[in-house]
Amino acid sequence: MDKLKRVLSGQDAEDPGPLAEIADATTLSWSTRLKAFIACFIIGVVCSILGSFLLMVPKKGPILFGVFYTLGNISSIGSTIYNCYASMPHINSVCSFLVA
Secondary structure: OHHHHHHHHOOOOOOOHHHHHHHHHOOOOHHHHHHHHHHHHHHHHHHHHHHHHHOOOOOOHHHHHHHHHHHHHHHHHHHHHHOOOOHHHHHHHHHHHHHO
16 A cells, blocks of 8 residues: 555655665676686586596595586686676576566
8 A cells, every 4th residue: 555655646766775786786798698608607617627627636636526527517608697697687586487
């Protein structure tokens, strides 16, 4: 009911909140997003391959493999954050099926 009163009285604008202000302040251009995506993905692939080669090191090989392979996978998966979307629209598009 309060929302209806605000709309009818012309006070439709609400305070966007601190999260929206942060999202607006940290916008990236398309080329910056593409460069960050490529960089993170390449770092992830290099870490994964390096981890596979470090598996052959005696005694500490499995530990080094686990660390580098995990970092490579996290970096590769994390690179999709920069792929096409800004942070908030990406989160909204991922979570939109929960609302509907």
